[in-house]
Structure formats: C-alpha cells, structure tokens
Amino acid sequence: MKAAFFHDVKLLRNKDNKYFSIGDFYYEIWKRYLEHFDELTVVTRCIEINDDNMNKYKIASGENVNFQSVPNLNNLSIIKNYRKAKRIIREVLSKVDCAIIRLPSNIGLVACHECIKMGKPWAVEVVGCAWDALWNHGSIKGKLVAPIEYFLNKYYIIKAPYAIYVSKSFLQRRYPCKGVSISCSDVNIFEPQQEVINKRVEKINKEFDGRPINFGMIGSLDVSYKGHETAIRALGSIKGDIPDFRLLLLGPGKPNKWQHLANSLGIGDKIIFCGTLPGGEAVLRWLDNIDIFLMPSLAESHGRALVEAMSRGCPAIGARTGGIPELLSEECIHKAKDYKMLSKIIIKFIKSKDLMKKLAIENFERSKEYSKNILDNERKKFWNQFKQYVQTKHSCTDTTSV
Structure with missing residues (x-):
C-alpha cells in the first residue's frame, strides 16, 4: 500500500539526487509511516544545492521513500504556481492509496481539496495554528493573510476523516475535526533518565x-x-x-x-x-x-x-x-x-x-508523558486504524466497480 505525505517545508537535493533536511524531516521521521505503508512519496518544496559538506544536514532519502518537488505556494507565488502545483499533486494522488497531510501548509490545503474531489482517503496532522503564526509574524502581509488561512485550515480539518493533533486541547478547540482524532505530540525524546x-x-x-x-x-x-x-x-x-x-x-x-x-x-x-x-x-x-x-x-x-x-x-x-x-x-x-x-x-x-x-x-x-515509547505507541494505533480505513475504502470501491 502506498501513501503520500504533503507539507510545505524545504528539502535540499544534492548533485547525487539525495535529499537532506535542514530541520526535522529526515528519514527517521518517514519510518513512522513506513511501518504501516510499503512506500511513501514526500511532496514538498525541494531546492538544488551544491555543497560538498552535507554532514551538517540530516539525510531525508532512504529505502522506499520517493520525493516530488512542488513549486512554492507561499505569498504571491501562489498566483503563478497554483495550477502547476495542483497538477503535480493530482498526479501523485492518482498513484497512491492515501494521503497524509500536515497542516498548516498551502501545499497541504491543495492536497486536502484534491483528496475530496478524487475521493482519496486522507488524514491530517495538525501541528500549528495558522492564525497565530501569521497574525504575529510581524508584517502587515501576515495580518492580511491570517483570516484566510485560518478559515481554510478550519474548513478542511473539520472535514478530515482522520486527524492527529500535537496539542492536548488548544488546536482541537480552534480547529475541530468531526472524524476520528487523537492527541499526540510530535516531540521526539527518549524517556529522560x-x-x-x-x-x-x-x-x-x-x-x-x-x-x-x-x-x-x-x-x-x-x-x-x-x-x-x-x-x-x-x-x-x-x-x-x-x-x-x-x-x-x-x-x-x-x-x-x-x-x-x-x-x-x-x-x-x-x-x-x-x-x-x-x-x-x-x-x-x-x-x-x-x-x-x-x-x-x-x-x-x-x-x-x-x-x-x-x-x-x-x-x-x-x-x-x-x-x-x-x-x-x-x-x-x-x-x-x-x-x-x-x-x-x-x-x-x-x-x-x-x-x-x-x-x-x-x-x-x-x-x-512525551517520551518516544509512549508517543510511538499512540501513533501506531492511530496509523493502524487509518490504514484499516483506507483498506475498507478501497474494498468498497472495488466492490462498487464490479
């Protein structure tokens, strides 16, 4: 079973076509999903880099992970790049069984929209508040965009069949979901000694x-x-x-x-x-x-x-x-x-x-309470349940087509 992961983060690609992460999107993170799905396609922004010293970055490439670059959809770039990004996202969705969408992100919002149109099973990871981040960004542009992003994130999250929140209650109150949801932090620490x-x-x-x-x-x-x-x-x-x-x-x-x-x-x-x-x-x-x-x-x-x-x-x-x-x-x-x-x-x-x-x-x-073992178990239960939902959806589709 194949899944696609959608988010708006910059990954680096070197001359050998290997991908690296500046932050937290490295291969160990993809393993969370590969425990449940055979193959993962990561859909995000990718930047070519010529740097002989790649040791300062974490490796994002690995077995059973593919990458698909999408043009920038932030700021005014969305006007120029929206159609191309939408086409790429639809192509990826047509080749996978389900989508894992991390919000807030503009790439993620487009993926939500296309999943609904295509009838593709999807789950969201709610990791931030679009309103707070944009309103307090420090620019007039951020304040202008904040209400729009807040509405769009709220609109899609409430429709999501499955949602996993990093907060205990804050994001759940602001961006409720009518589907199956759990609270599970994205912290990655071993139990302190x-x-x-x-x-x-x-x-x-x-x-x-x-x-x-x-x-x-x-x-x-x-x-x-x-x-x-x-x-x-x-x-x-x-x-x-x-x-x-x-x-x-x-x-x-x-x-x-x-x-x-x-x-x-x-x-x-x-x-x-x-x-x-x-x-x-x-x-x-x-x-x-x-x-x-x-x-x-x-x-x-x-x-x-x-x-x-x-x-x-x-x-x-x-x-x-x-x-x-x-x-x-x-x-x-x-x-x-x-x-x-x-x-x-x-x-x-x-x-x-x-x-x-x-x-x-x-x-x-x-x-x-946030140690890796505890959180990993919660995530495993959630993604197992989502995988069963995906399998059920596909079984129903196959039966209908027959």
Whole structure:
C-alpha cells in the first residue's frame, strides 16, 4: 500500500539526487509511516544545492521513500504556481492509496481539496495554528493573510476523516475535526533518565557559583512570534537587579534586529547567538547548559522545544499562548508580550533555589508523558486504524466497480 505525505517545508537535493533536511524531516521521521505503508512519496518544496559538506544536514532519502518537488505556494507565488502545483499533486494522488497531510501548509490545503474531489482517503496532522503564526509574524502581509488561512485550515480539518493533533486541547478547540482524532505530540525524546534531574538539582544547589546565569530560547530569529523582543526587554529592564547573565538564542535567522534592540537596552554584550544545531543529542546538551528556559511566544501550538527543555530539568517560563499552559504550572505563565510580568517571574526564580528545584522536578516528571515509547505507541494505533480505513475504502470501491 502506498501513501503520500504533503507539507510545505524545504528539502535540499544534492548533485547525487539525495535529499537532506535542514530541520526535522529526515528519514527517521518517514519510518513512522513506513511501518504501516510499503512506500511513501514526500511532496514538498525541494531546492538544488551544491555543497560538498552535507554532514551538517540530516539525510531525508532512504529505502522506499520517493520525493516530488512542488513549486512554492507561499505569498504571491501562489498566483503563478497554483495550477502547476495542483497538477503535480493530482498526479501523485492518482498513484497512491492515501494521503497524509500536515497542516498548516498551502501545499497541504491543495492536497486536502484534491483528496475530496478524487475521493482519496486522507488524514491530517495538525501541528500549528495558522492564525497565530501569521497574525504575529510581524508584517502587515501576515495580518492580511491570517483570516484566510485560518478559515481554510478550519474548513478542511473539520472535514478530515482522520486527524492527529500535537496539542492536548488548544488546536482541537480552534480547529475541530468531526472524524476520528487523537492527541499526540510530535516531540521526539527518549524517556529522560534519573541522572539528568539529579545533576540539575545539584546544579541549582550550587546556585550560579560565580558564573553568569544562562537564559535560553529556541526559535527562528526571522519571525516576531517567538517572543525574542519580550525576553530581551524583560532582561533589559532588570539588568541592574539580578546577577550577571547571558541570553543564549538557538535557531536560524539573521540576528541584526535583536542585537540592535539589546544594544539599545544596554545588554548588547549579554546576547549570544548560537546558530543552529542538529536535532536530538546536540540540542539536549545545549539545554543542559541553560539555567532558565524562556518561551515568551506569541504563537505556540504545543511547545516542542519547551518539552525538550523540561526533559532536561530546566525551570521554564512561558507565555499564556496556545499549548504552553498545558505544559507549565500557573506560576510560570505570563501574559503574551508582557515583559514586565516576565521580569517579575525571572526575579522570583532567581531569589528562590527551592522554587527552582521544585519546578525542575515537576517539569522533568511531566516531560515523561512525551517520551518516544509512549508517543510511538499512540501513533501506531492511530496509523493502524487509518490504514484499516483506507483498506475498507478501497474494498468498497472495488466492490462498487464490479
């Protein structure tokens, strides 16, 4: 049985026609679907790259996985590329038994539409909120597009026969589905070991031992909705009230905007841009160096990076946005964009190592709910059920045709 996966993410193709991922779409992820389907065709944007050092990327190519490039459908490109993209998507759908569509994505929306027209079995993975991401993107264009994308995503998700959500309840409330649905995070961590929290508690007991406090954030520097401004303003407002500190920012993008803001607040020398790291162990090691993790996002459907930080026993503070309150205690939550409230919580953390230890342990224990074994089992049940649905649909079609 063949399946196609539709999403709007950039994959890299080298001269040997092998595909690589900048982020999280590597071969191990495709294995989730290959456990249930014999072959997977990945339909997304692909970019030619001439780079002899491909070791910095994760390999996306692998056995029983094919790739089909679709032209860009973001921004005004959709006007020029829509017909070609639609034709490609229909061709792929005609050769597979079902579709797995990750939303929000414009390629995904077209795939939803064509699945309905062609009577093709489909399931959606709801991994984000189109409204929050676009409205808080930081551009007028984002605010203009947000209502349209919100309506389209809501329209198709409610029609989906099967849906898997990364949040416990946030996305389900905003984008309900009348079909079969489950909650299953897209976090990919192994169950944290006890030694992790033991080392964290020992670290907190030593306080900061004459070194700077390390605050940490993970997210693209090129968007406004990750809350970099809130974090920088909060730390700038209390720079004279707390011990020496650093703000470590992990993620792709141009740092100029945030460096300029930090300079204007007198903390330019406190900001460290860490670039990107391959997902997995490298990120977890980076988190072990963070004392307090910050997620002051304006849009965050689940908070995957937050779960990773919690799995390392990081005390964490987050905005009352999307799925963040599903993960953190109330005393760790601030109103989105409210840097003054964030700064007060930071001071409260720093003044009480007992509070820091309590929250570190709470976060560590809560993160176990998102360990790979538990989530893999939930996904397997879901995709097995979807596969049976696909088989039933095809049996009915075959019977009707006879």
